[in-house]
Every structure is written in structure tokens, then in C-alpha cells.
Amino acid sequence: MLSDSTHSNPLFAIWKKGTRFLQKDFQTNLGGFFTLSLAVAVLCLVILLPLSFLFIKSFQDQDGLFIGWFNFAEYFSLLDEQGNFIGLLEGLRSFPDSAVAVSLGNSLQISLISAVLVTSLALLYAYGLSRTNIPFKGAWKVVAQIPILAPSLLPAISLFYLFGNQGILKGLLMGESIYGPIGIVLGEVIWTFPHALMILLTGLSLSDARLYEAAESMKVSKMKIFFTVTLPGMKYPLISTFFVVFTLVITDFGIPKVIGGDYSVLATDIYKQVVGQQNFQVGSVIGLILLFPALLSFYVDRRIQRKQVALVTAKSVVYKSKKNPKLDAIFLVINGLIASAILSILFMAAFASLIEFWPYNLSLTLSNYDFDQMDGGSWEAFRNSLEMAGWTALFGTPLIFSFAYLSQKMVGFRRTKNLIHLLSMIPLAVPGMVLGLAYVFFFNHPDNPLNFLYDGMTILVLCTIVHFYTVSHLTAVTALKQIDSEFEAVSASLKVTQLVTFFRVTVPICLPVILDISVYLFMNAMTTVSAVIFLYSSDTTLASIAVLNMDDAGDTAPAAAMAMMILMTSACVRLLHLVITRKMIARTQSWRK
Amino acid sequence: MSYLQIDGVSKQYDDFTALQSISLTVEQGEFICFLGPSGCGKTTLLRTIAGLEEQTTGRIIQGGQDISDLPPSKRDFGIVFQSYALFPNLTVAQNIVYGLKQGRKKKERNAQRVNDLLAMMEIPDQGHKYPSQLSGGQQQRVAVARALAPEPNLLLLDEPLSALDAKVREHLRKQMKSIQRELGVTFILVTHDQEEAISMADRIVVMNQGRIEQVGTPTEIYEKPNSAFVADFIGQMNFFRGQSIQGNAFRMGSSTLKLEHIGENICSGEEVLFCIRPEKVSLWPDKLQRSSILQLKVSHLEFRGSYCRVEFVLPQELRFDRSTLYIDLTEEEMQRANLTLGKNTDVYLPHHQMHVFPQKEAVQAVVAA
Ligand SMILES: Nc1ncnc2c1ncn2[C@@H]1O[C@H](COP(=O)(O)OP(=O)(O)O)[C@@H](O)[C@H]1O
Numbered sequence A: 001m002l003s004d005s006t007h008s009n010p011l012f013a014i015w016k017k018g019t020r021f022l023q024k025d026f027q028t029n030l031g032g033f034f035t036l037s038l039a040v041a042v043l044c045l046v047i048l049l050p051l052s053f054l055f056i057k058s059f060q061d062q063d064g065l066f067i068g069w070f071n072f073a074e075y076f077s078l079l080d081e082q083g084n085f086i087g088l089l090e091g092l093r094s095f096p097d098s099a100v101a102v103s104l105g106n107s108l109q110i111s112l113i114s115a116v117l118v119t120s121l122a123l124l125y126a127y128g129l130s131r132t133n134i135p136f137k138g139a140w141k142v143v144a145q146i147p148i149l150a151p152s153l154l155p156a157i158s159l160f161y162l163f164g165n166q167g168i169l170k171g172l173l174m175g176e177s178i179y180g181p182i183g184i185v186l187g188e189v190i191w192t193f194p195h196a197l198m199i200l201l202t203g204l205s206l207s208d209a210r211l212y213e214a215a216e217s218m219k220v221s222k223m224k225i226f227f228t229v230t231l232p233g234m235k236y237p238l239i240s241t242f243f244v245v246f247t248l249v250i251t252d253f254g255i256p257k258v259i260g261g262d263y264s265v266l267a268t269d270i271y272k273q274v275v276g277q278q279n280f281q282v283g284s285v286i287g288l289i290l291l292f293p294a295l296l297s298f299y300v301d302r303r304i305q306r307k308q309v310a311l312v313t314a315k316s317v318v319y320k321s322k323k324n325p326k327l328d329a330i331f332l333v334i335n336g337l338i339a340s341a342i343l344s345i346l347f348m349a350a351f352a353s354l355i356e357f358w359p360y361n362l363s364l365t366l367s368n369y370d371f372d373q374m375d376g377g378s379w380e381a382f383r384n385s386l387e388m389a390g391w392t393a394l395f396g397t398p399l400i401f402s403f404a405y406l407s408q409k410m411v412g413f414r415r416t417k418n419l420i421h422l423l424s425m426i427p428l429a430v431p432g433m434v435l436g437l438a439y440v441f442f443f444n445h446p447d448n449p450l451n452f453l454y455d456g457m458t459i460l461v462l463c464t465i466v467h468f469y470t471v472s473h474l475t476a477v478t479a480l481k482q483i484d485s486e487f488e489a490v491s492a493s494l495k496v497t498q499l500v501t502f503f504r505v506t507v508p509i510c511l512p513v514i515l516d517i518s519v520y521l522f523m524n525a526m527t528t529v530s531a532v533i534f535l536y537s538s539d540t541t542l543a544s545i546a547v548l549n550m551d552d553a554g555d556t557a558p559a560a561a562m563a564m565m566i567l568m569t570s571a572c573v574r575l576l577h578l579v580i581t582r583k584m585i586a587r588t589q590s591w592r593k
Numbered sequence B: 001m002s003y004l005q006i007d008g009v010s011k012q013y014d015d016f017t018a019l020q021s022i023s024l025t026v027e028q029g030e031f032i033c034f035l036g037p038s039g040c041g042k043t044t045l046l047r048t049i050a051g052l053e054e055q056t057t058g059r060i061i062q063g064g065q066d067i068s069d070l071p072p073s074k075r076d077f078g079i080v081f082q083s084y085a086l087f088p089n090l091t092v093a094q095n096i097v098y099g100l101k102q103g104r105k106k107k108e109r110n111a112q113r114v115n116d117l118l119a120m121m122e123i124p125d126q127g128h129k130y131p132s133q134l135s136g137g138q139q140q141r142v143a144v145a146r147a148l149a150p151e152p153n154l155l156l157l158d159e160p161l162s163a164l165d166a167k168v169r170e171h172l173r174k175q176m177k178s179i180q181r182e183l184g185v186t187f188i189l190v191t192h193d194q195e196e197a198i199s200m201a202d203r204i205v206v207m208n209q210g211r212i213e214q215v216g217t218p219t220e221i222y223e224k225p226n227s228a229f230v231a232d233f234i235g236q237m238n239f240f241r242g243q244s245i246q247g248n249a250f251r252m253g254s255s256t257l258k259l260e261h262i263g264e265n266i267c268s269g270e271e272v273l274f275c276i277r278p279e280k281v282s283l284w285p286d287k288l289q290r291s292s293i294l295q296l297k298v299s300h301l302e303f304r305g306s307y308c309r310v311e312f313v314l315p316q317e318l319r320f321d322r323s324t325l326y327i328d329l330t331e332e333e334m335q336r337a338n339l340t341l342g343k344n345t346d347v348y349l350p351h352h353q354m355h356v357f358p359q360k361e362a363v364q365a366v367v368a369a
């Protein structure tokens, strides 16, 4: 009989199983099926497709014709004057003198130095905060967070005032110029410090106190404990910090632009190619190169996070530092020095924004804040920034949170959920400029039916949401994982749809985290330069772009003033956030334990 | 026709088999316990019945309807998890009405239902509190009340008492049993605690390594275990070695004996295991029944409150999992026997209280347990 033979066929069995599975998903959870598909489609549209366009673009000429490795050859100086390929051997010989080799070398150099410096400084600072009894710990933490409130341009501008040709501390450089690697490294160190500190503080707080207590009870010196217990225990956070900082620096564009002088790096190269020469093809080639360190860092970080989870056991004990006045004094000095460096950067920018004409007329004035009188700046830019940041938080937060919810809490659909999570991780590995460029290619393409999105504010908001997607996603995932995983099962048994439970239970429980995400998005949207540099138009200039443009035009004091405006806005939002969170927690105290 | 029929259900996780062709029928209004060591697949089976896990093969029929492919929201059951999964941001009353139809007209009826349920669960006047303001035992009762609120015909409970301390647990056992009788709802309760299963269940389903070992009333399971695993897992049991001679004749050490109840799967000449519960061993002959007699030396005496545990050294050739045989004696019996450490005594093993299993099967099962 036919049916018998087909039933015993293993292929038929697989086919039958597959269709039964699909049918079942359709029948039983149609809503879930479509919601998840929609989420995957959206993420592909805003992440995967633009990046593929960037990739393709690097193999095309201006008119979109496929030209193989030509763009790469051009960038790597493998072409002679007639545009002919000079051969790999010849190319290798002349490579060290080529512009790309210089930029690549410079980028690697400053990123390495900054990463080493920041990691060690932040480790000292974090050690002082979590392993000694120095006073004012809260104040130290607040000060260390300041650089995150401002665009990376602000430390660079301050360095100009401190160490520039007219700088008050110029003597400290002993004849060296601040314009170049020194300035870039100093600026990057300040700007990336908060990021490094956060990772290391978490690492220290997770390490097991019992090891320290055991070592201390054996009368081992603090120094020896540091090298035999603390450092090995901090291996993963340190590696992670190093790579995070390395990536931040190599992809940062603001600081080298402002204080780098003639010192060329990859990030400024891409800007010069795209904005200066309108050479989008070579721009995309550099973009692809910039993806490498970011991808590597991303990979290392993922690996490490997995290991670190295993490192922390449920029985770990929190460390309580013992009295040790000598150690406290040492770390008070160290933390004091680092904090005053940060504060002096802040005060220098604030001061510069408030005086007539550095360094000849030091009388106070608010005229630098009269942005409408400046080339490249306007109060409208600031309003645009507020608007952009507002939309980013308003649209980004629900989008990211509900996608994170889908990836964690849908019943069934294991593969699709993993796919959503995977897609959500990609933006972390994509530098802002690369993402921005990819958006130009994809959304500005005349044949793209979605090119109506390439319109002023919309594209800025979209790109910013995606640029800061991953961290927000991970924050949401962490919070969602802490919620009892049976809530969805209970609702199903009570015949209540998952959507109702989402709004009645999940969202109220996660409200503080949702607020965290929205503030994170808002602050980053205020300060970002790299994600939006290729995407703004004349009527959607942003505050951070205005800082760049005014500085470019020689209006450094107004640039400092605008940077201060951004910083103060971020600080206010952060304060407001603290107050609201505290109120909210107090109001829901009765059910939060 | 039975209320719930589970027919050849298997569950495969990648290369791990969590359930192996489970078949079981449950009658309307029964109190069933799934009992087995941790990791044996109890939760998986319960979740499969609920539709929270998809079975790899097999069918499930509830109330005459094939529900094998239905999602949980289309099946008729309530569920109580070990964590209770109470919604922390809703009050007790809001939690309980969560699954009821809401609306202005229904308000009064729902409030009434909450009061009834809270009264039944013996936690009246707690409706306005949040779950975190209740004790563990009270939270557990709220979880049961919430699951019962929509009046399901089947209630599934996954280790509902294991997070509670002993006193509360004992009280709740009784309460759950009486509620189940009162409502006539079918209960399926998962537990790894044999005492819990024995004290509550109408029938116990003993599971091991993804299979059902035995299904029966608590008495059946206790008195007539049909595998060495069940014998060992439920209650206390002494094991010792022997050989089958033929039919119901066996050799134990140097003596031979004939047993009444033996399974069909023992071949002649095979190595076997005898087992007997400590309270069935006697120190005095009983004229009415046949017993094997062993002369053993007292190796250990231990006072345990209401009884005394006595251990005897077993001869080498009888030893299986331990080197001693133990019995429990009341104070009276202790006085009468007048035992002292090192004394040799006759120990009587009544034949109709002994069980016998093939040894190779038992070795696996006892090691697994
Ligand atoms: N999602 C899963 N993937 C792989 N194995 C699982 C999964 N869920 C459960 N198991 C395995 O199935 C077995 C039975 O689990 P479970 O039903 O929870 O046991 P019990 O409730 O009896 O303790 C365990 O060995 C467990 O490791």
C-alpha cells in the first residue's frame, strides 16, 4: 500500500513533523507567530540590511557598478597614477609609507596607549572605592561619571584651553604639542574613564570576599593580596575593560578631530573621505576596517561574560574593607588626583564658555551662549538635540523593551527568540560612523521603498536608537530574567492572554528599568556625534554637531558653551531620573521587597 | 471512560530522553501523586499535561477530547508552581480574580468568590495584602486559590509544599486533601517526598529515569512493590542476596526457603535480592507463619525517640548494599529482647513479608536511587 511505504520513509516523517510543528504554531499562537516575525523583520531592516549595503558599497563604484577590490586597492595605495593595479608585492613594499599605513598605525597606537592607561587608572580608582575606607565614596563616584554626560568633544576643547598654544598649563608639556597623539590620548583617557570604571567596579563587587578574608587572616600584606588574589580574580573584567576602551578609542572621531591636528587616524579618515571628498566608496572600505576591532572586542567580551557568570557562585560573600589608615591615605591621594583631573577638565570648559576672549580678556560674559550669532551653531541645534533625544527615548524604550520581552518570554519559538537576541547584539559591534554611513547607503537609496524614513529627524532618531540598542536590550533582558519564568504559564492556565500579563504585571515590575533605559537613550542621544555625523541636514543640526562645527570654524568658546549646555542637560536628566526612581520605589515599596 | 488518558507520551531533549512512553489513566476526582527522585521527569510530565511542554510522541486525552496539540490556554487546568509565581504587584484579591471575567457587573460576584476561596483556604481578610507581606504558607494557599478560582476540573501542583517548613507542610497536606475531597476536582501533585505522597494520594505514580515504575494505592505501593527501585524508594528496606533455585524456591546463604509472591521475571538459577521492611522483622517466632531464621550479632543500638534502631551484622555472602540488617523496636520490645552490643540473637524473617527481585535489575535501580 502506498500509505505504508510513505509512512516508513524517514524523509516523510521529518516533513510531517515539520509541517505539524508549523501548523501548530500557526493555530495555537497566531499572534505570537506574527509578533515575533514582525520583530525579526524590523531588526533585519534597521540592522542587517543597512550593514549589507555598506558591505556591497565597498565593492562598487560611484554609479553602483561592481568593481571588485578596486576601492580597497585605492585606499591601500595599490594603484598607480593611471589607476592600474601595481601588484601586491609592489604594494607591500610601498605600504609602510602609504597614508593608510600611517592612519592605521596611529589609530592602533593611540588606542593601545589609551586602553592601557585607562584600564590601570580605573583599576586604581575602583580599588580605592571598593577595597579601602576612603571618605566621600559617593562624591568620588559622581565625579567619575561626569565625562559620560558630555560629548567626547568637551574634554578635547578643555585640553585646547589647558595645554594649547595659549594654554595655562602649556609648560607641563615641556615643549611637546597638545595637537596630536598626546592630546588625543589625554582626551580619550578622560572620556572613556567612566566606562572603564563601571566595568571594573562591577568586577570587584562580584569577586568573592572569602578569598580576601582568608588571605588577610593569614597576615599576607595588602600588596601581595593585590597581586595574588585581586588581580587574578579581576582577569576577565580587566580584559573586558581593555577591549571596550580600545574599541571606543579607535572608533571615536570627535577628539582626534578637535585636538588631533595633522595626526590622522582611521576615524578622521572616514570623515575626510565622506564629508570632504564625497568618496563614499572608500569611506565604506574604512568603515569595514573599523568593524574589525569592534567585532574582536565584541567577541572577547561575550566569551568573557559567559566565563564570569560561572565565576560568581551564589555563595559569594561581599567584601567589607578593614581599617588601614596608610592605605586609605595613599588611595585618597590617587583618587583625589584622578578626580581633580576630571574636574579641571570640566571647570576649564565651563570657564572658557563664560569669558570674553581667552587669554586676553578674562571678564565674564554670556555672549558665547548667544549661539544664533555663531557660524555653524544656533539655539535651534540645541532644541533639535532635545527633540531628537526625546523621540529616541520615547520610541526607543518601548521598542527595545518589548523586543527584549519577546526574546525572553514567548512560550515556544525557541529559534526565533534566539534570532532576535542575536540581532540585538549586533549594534554593539558597529561603530557609530559605520552605522551612520550604512544608513546613508540603505535609506537614501532611491529604490528603497523605505526611503521616506530618510527625512530629517526620523533618520536621526532611528539611527540613534539602533546605535545604542544593545546595551538597552541587555539591561531589559537582565531585568526580565529576574522575573519568575512561570508568570506566562500561569496566565495561560488562567486563560489570560500574554499581552494582558505583559501590561498588568511585567511592565509595572520593570518600570524602574524601563526608566533607566529611557534615560540612557536620552543622554546618549544628546551626546552622540559619530552616529549622526553623516545623517544630519541643515535644518536638523544637533548640539553635538554644532560643537564640532563651531570648533572647526574657530569659535572655540561658543563650542565649549554648547558642550556645557549638553552636559548640563544630561546632568539635569540624570538628577531627575534619580528623584523619580526614588519616588517610584518608595510608592511601590509595599510590594517590592 | 477515564477522565485523563496519557497514551505513550515521550519527551526528548536533544539527546536526552526525559520521558519514555508514559501511559497512565486518571479518574475524575482522583488525587494522584507523581513520586520519584529529583530529575526523573515528574515536572516534565506535569508540564506536558498542561501543554507547557510539547511531547515528542504520544497523545493526551482529557474529558474525551484529544488535547495533545492544544496550547495551554485552550486546555482545562489550573496550576500551582513550586515558586507559587504570584504576581508581586497585585494584591492577593487581584491575584485570585486574575483569571476571572472582569467587568463592572461581575465585580460583586468576583469579590464574593475571593472571599469564599480565602475562607476555604483559611486565610480570610488577607485580600488587600501584597504577596510579599504574607508568609510562605499563606502565599502557597493564595496560589492554590488563584488556580481554583476559574473552577478548573484538573489542578496540577508541582512540589507545592517543598519550600515550607515541616509544621506548615503537615497542616497544608491535610487541608489540600480535604479541599480536594470537598470540590471533587482531580488533583495531580508532583513530589519527591514519599511521606507526602503516601499521606495524600489516592494513587501514587512512582517514576524513575523517565519511566513509570509502578502505579497503585499507597498501601499497594508499600506492601507490594513490584520492583527493587520502588521497594527501596518508598519506606525503609533491608536488602540481602540469594539465588533462585526453581519456581518459588530460593536459597539464602545455607538455607532454602519458599516464597509466596514472586514476580514472573525471575529465571531459575538467577541471582536474586530479598528484601524486607525493618518493622516486619521479628525477634520472636510466630507459630502461624513460616519464617527464615538467621543468627546475627548486634552491632549497633541507637535510641531514636519513639523507637530504637538495632543493627545486626550480616554474614558476608548475604550482604548487598550494606553490611548490616536493621530493625526498629519499641521500648517494650527492647526490654523484652534484652539486647546488648555484641550479643548473638535469632532474627525471624517471615516469608510472606519478604519480596524478591532479580539482582541485575535491582543493582541499577538501587544505584540510581
Ligand atoms: N529544557 C530542557 N532541556 C534539556 N533537559 C531538560 C530540560 N528540562 C528538563 N530537562 C531534563 O529532564 C530531566 C527531568 O526533569 P524534570 O522533569 O524537571 O525532573 P523532576 O521534576 O522529576 O525533578 C532532568 O534530567 C532535566 O535535566
Ligand SMILES: [Mg+2]
Binding pocket: B042, B043, B044, B159
Ligand atoms: Mg521538578
